[in-house]
Amino acid sequence: KTPIANLLLYSELLMEETMPASAKANVEALYKQSEKLRFLIDSLVKLSRLENGIISLSPQQAALQPLLESVVEQYTAKASEKGLSLQMQDTDAFAVFDFKWTAEALANIVDNAIKYTEHGTIRISAVSYEMFARIDISDTGSGIPENEQAKIFARFYRSNSVQKQEGVGIGLYLARQIVSGEGGYIKVASVPGKGSTFSIFLPK
Template sequence: MFKKIKMRLTWMNAISYFIFLVLFLTVFYMSFAQILNKVQENMVESYAANNTDKFFNIYNGPPKPPNRFELEVDQVSFFYVISKDLEILYGEELHEGFNEVLQQNLKPVETKQFERYEYEDETLLVMTQAVRIQGDTLGYIAVGQNVTTYAELLQNVLILLVMLLIVSSIGIALLSYFLAKKSMTPIQISYEQQRQFVANASHELRTPLAVLYSSLELFEEQLKQKGTEYPSDTMDDMKNEANYMNDMLSSLLTLTRSDQNQIRLNIRDVDLSNVLIQRTRRFAKTVQHLAFQLEIDDEITIQADPILVEELLYILLKNAVTYTNEGTVTVRAYTEANNVKIEVADTGIGIAEGDLPHIFERFYRADKIRNKSGTGLGLAIAKVITDLHGGQITVKSGLGKGTIFTIEFPLLQK
């Protein structure tokens, strides 16, 4: 039980820390990328501002030679002068032929626009800006810079952050497990003390209860022999209370052994069809106000502890009888895929929807309409027995609509 809770806490802590770390690294990366991009754009704008006179001289100067593009391979910045009709007039470029790529992507701009190009395994940042005189557009300039170093830096930062995320995730998982274990320690100690107390109290109380019950029977017999009048209902109440306490102690011992993994299963082949028929018939003999109906397939065999299976069926049948004033209790058993399904259905008062998630909890009692005699441990024990056999128990019910308990066991393959 504590192992499941510990793992659940570990996952909850790990996921919470992981989400926070992802958000933090994402914001950091986006902020860093935005700052880096702004630095690159400022450098391009600065180059454009420092060469304004040069651009106007090209517009106003004599025609350029036939070779309109000059290579400046030793620089990191370049520019192109563009006509109003979006034709490149002249340029000093870093990569031969890049003008053709730029020409295909040119479009009018109101003020300026930044674009990135991947060309010859390098990253080029290009700013296209309108050149105006007295409000009229004279043409455009395209100023660019080789920003491959910055792009590689940003990529390296991303790789570093991903590696950091992976390493941190492992660290977060270990830290979450440690914190979950540490937070569970005082609860586990308290639970162990409580469980030990229940086990000790159960062992200590069973003997005096047995003596008390025997004494009551002896006392009752002596009264009958002497002919002494004694209120029989008082004697019955005392015996019932002793039986009630004995049942509760037995249930507590079963749950305590389950918590301590001390229940040893005597697993063998069990003829479930026969067990269900015999158990239901024996139960029906003690109940006169209800009809029992059997819908059980033949020769259903499972691997289980026969004593615990009997106890499981007894718990479900007793629950059905207790909360059904009139009507029918139906026991079904059939195979489905590789599983055996057992259903115990009644036409009783049913269970409220809000109580359904809690009925397998220890000492949980539903609303007052179901507050009849019982220890409140039967269904908890039924779930323990089902879990010990690798099965599953579920319930469907509604107020005034009866209840159906369904148990699913693995089918013994022949």
């Protein structure tokens, strides 16, 4: 068990105590921040394990529907907390991918879509072509200026306009590392003020 797991456990136990409302709010903040810390440390550890070859991807041919469903399930609560709708289109597409790691890549992209969108909808869909399949995650968020679209995949890069949001800038780098390791790639299309679409291409 890591220290962060204990931090979460103890703040969870604290939340069950009777206490003044002001203290309750602080304990809840403690819990929320611990969760974010866990997410951050997890990503850093995963990234360095992946980069050092400690973990390797094992891609297999499979349907994309369960993959998309698992990510939607993971993020539905977070989206609705922010008043956003998270929609998925059913798909019969399949591809060659590592379920766990591709879910991780998708989670980072959906996490961003929720974080950088104030109103509207996040849509997830997949289509199949002869040689590859494509997963699209689109949002109605802030969008990304054209001169930044190539930079956002760099390690630790964050746009100046988002500095007030929490993050360290490794989500997209990790996502790209994973998908490249599967022989695929990720690209973004975005219109500032309108939204962004991230597309993941996976071999079949």
